[in-house]
Amino acid sequence: MKIDRITLIVLDSVGIGAAHDAADYGDLGANTLGHIGEAAGLSLPNLASLGLGNLAELNGVSKTLSPKGAYGIAVEKSKGKDTTTGHWEIAGQILEEPFPTYPNGFPAEIIQEFEQKTGRKVIGNKVASGTEIILELGDKHVSSGGLIVYTSADSVFQIAAHENVVPIEQLYEYCQIARDMLSVGRVIARPFIGESGSYTRTSNRHDYSLEPEDNMLTKLKSSGKDVIAVGKIFDIYAGKGFTEHVYTKSNEDGIDKTLSYLKQSNQGLIFTNLVDFDMLFGHRRDVLGYKKALEYFDERLPEILSQLKETDLLIITADHGNDPIFKGTDHTRENVPIICFSQNIKPGHIGIRSSFTDISSTILELLLNESSENSFAKKII
Numbered sequence: 237m238k239i240d241r242i243t244l245i246v247l248d249s250v251g252i253g254a255a256h257d258a259a260d261y262g263d264l265g266a267n268t269l270g271h272i273g274e275a276a277g278l279s280l281p282n283l284a285s286l287g288l289g290n291l292a293e294l295n296g297v298s299k300t301l302s303p304k305g306a307y308g309i310a311v312e313k314s315k316g317k318d319t320t321t322g323h324w325e326i327a328g329q330i331l332e333e334p335f336p337t338y339p340n341g342f343p344a345e346i347i348q349e350f351e352q353k354t355g356r357k358v359i360g361n362k363v364a365s366g367t368e369i370i371l372e373l374g375d376k377h378v379s380s381g382g383l384i385v386y387t388s389a390d391s392v393f394q395i396a397a398h399e400n401v402v403p404i405e406q407l408y409e410y411c412q413i414a415r416d417m418l419s420v421g422r423v424i425a426r427p428f429i430g431e432s433g434s435y436t437r438t439s440n441r442h443d444y445s446l447e448p449e450d451n452m453l454t455k456l457k458s459s460g461k462d463v464i465a466v467g468k469i470f471d472i473y474a475g476k477g478f479t480e481h482v483y484t485k486s487n488e489d490g491i492d493k494t495l496s497y498l499k500q501s502n503q504g505l506i507f508t509n510l511v512d513f514d515m516l517f518g519h520r521r522d523v524l525g526y527k528k529a530l531e532y533f534d535e536r537l538p539e540i541l542s543q544l545k546e547t548d549l550l551i552i553t554a555d556h557g558n559d560p561i562f563k564g565t566d567h568t569r570e571n572v573p574i575i576c577f578s579q580n581i582k583p584g585h586i587g588i589r590s591s592f593t594d595i596s597s598t599i600l601e602l603l604l605n606e607s608s609e610n611s612f613a614k615k616i617i
């Protein structure tokens with residue numbers, strides 16, 4: 237049976253254990269799914285029935301002798317453990333050189349140029365957790381109008397500003413200024429609202445990525461396929477290669493919008509990112525929140541499966557880890573699961589894939605008949 241539509245869902249940061257090179261990233265022993273299972277138990281019966289429990293020892297996720305899905309593990313080849321790097325690799329691009337990071341903040345020349353171009357002073361300029369830095373510097377920002385600039389272990393230039401001090405559109409302009417100046421992976425607008433002592437971030441976050449090379453997405457689009465981005469997918473690839481996109485406010489909204497595209501008669505790729513795992517729970521080191529988000533996804537999985545026609549394939553994967561039990565608040569260098577389902581799937585293990593690009597190779601083989609060594613298409617369909 238020919239596959240004419242693939243739904244690719246990235247569970248942002250849902251890693252399945254430290255990568256072989258985790259030590260290079262200070263991440264030896266990290267294991268997002270494993271540690272959540274150990275600490276809080278995981279009830280994921282639907283993912284288990286597809287084969288998740290056959291991939292690793294996960295407390296609460298049982299192994300099955302008759303999996304309904306095909307499943308494997310993918311290793312990241314690119315240098316880096318950020319969202320952009322992981323997603324670009326999923327779409328076929330390997331980064332030999334990592335995006336630049338700024339563990340000591342941005343150099344004075346960059347900050348001065350940015351201040352001069354925006355007409356605002358910069359405060360912060362250090363590595364920080366986004367929720368903590370707005371509590372630390374929010375008052376100073378509100379009284380002075382200075383922009384809170386911060387970074388992390390990721391290649392990011394993040395600008396936090398109160399929505400009443402810097403209107404959203406103006407914050408977005410400042411981000412574009414930074415984007416044009418820098419080669420960081422992403423510039424991110426981090427607006428917040430509220431009163432002193434209780435500032436909270438809003439969903440007006442906006443990411444400005446570098447443009448990827450031509451990849452699976454541009455190939456699909458130029459072959460006339462629908463290439464639909466749900467959630468932050470569109471921004472991660474700087475909008476390149478899509479025919480349609482929609483932003484989302486939460487995992488729930490992302491699942492709803494994926495379902496609504498599945499109910500339409502499109503042909504090609506529906507590509508969804510569910511970011512709550514990472515943003516709300518991984519970076520916040522919130523084990524229980526992360527567990528509940530995984531269980532919520534699992535509960536909704538049957539709705540997604542029930543929308544799949546004979547010619548549909550579902551692939552669930554992740555872009556990096558973010559172990560909520562690990563030190564710090566950053567991503568962790570981990571392998572990621574690959575779980576596939578189709579009505580005519582050949583169930584079983586598809587092996588340890590040596591790069592996330594095997595996903596794009598598989599999608600291109602199934603949708604465009606482009607065969608390649610790295611594709612696991614023939615193992616699953």
Ligand SMILES: O=P(O)(O)O[C@H]1O[C@H](CO)[C@@H](O)[C@H]1O
Binds near residue numbers: 366515519
């Ligand atoms: O602490 P917050 O602002 O959520 O930052 C997190 O989100 C950014 C993008 O993923 C990274 O810098 C990461 O550290």
Ligand SMILES: [Mn+2]
Binds near residue numbers: 320
């Ligand atoms: Mn991510």
Ligand SMILES: [Mn+2]
Binds near residue numbers: 319514515519567
């Ligand atoms: Mn993140």
